[in-house]
Amino acid sequence: QVQLVESGGGLVQAGDSLRLSCVASERTFSLYTMGWFRQAPGKEREFVAAINWSNGVTYYADSVKDRSTISRGNAKNTVYLQMNSLKSEDTAVYYCAASRSSPTVHASDYPYWGRGTQVTVSS
Secondary structure: OEEEEEEOEEEOOOOOOOOEEEEEOHHHHHEEEEEEEEEEEOOOOEEEEEEEEEOEEEEEEEOOOOOEEEEOOOOOOEHHHOOOOOOOOEEEEEEEEEEEEOOOOHHHHOOEEEEEEEEEEEO
8 A cells, every 4th residue: 555645835925935745655666657636625626736757757737837846856755846936726735646557637546645735825
């Protein structure tokens, strides 16, 4: 069973930057995709970004693609989400997710999830 632990959330002001981290309990060569989703109060969980672990190809939601970067850490079980120019609408719980399949934007395609880290952006 893969365990994912997120960190790096917090309370920031609009325009600030934040880097979220996710550590997987096993070497990510066995995981084909790692991604980030977010869920705001009263809304469905939505795709933010994903990375194909084997070739490094990245995918982003339109709402964040010009402000965010998903990347692999030097340790082979860590993924980061750098978010810049944060907006109040970025406020949500951010979840790390992983799968042994190709990247998709559908939460249902990811069998492994962390517990989430809260990001609150004040305007």
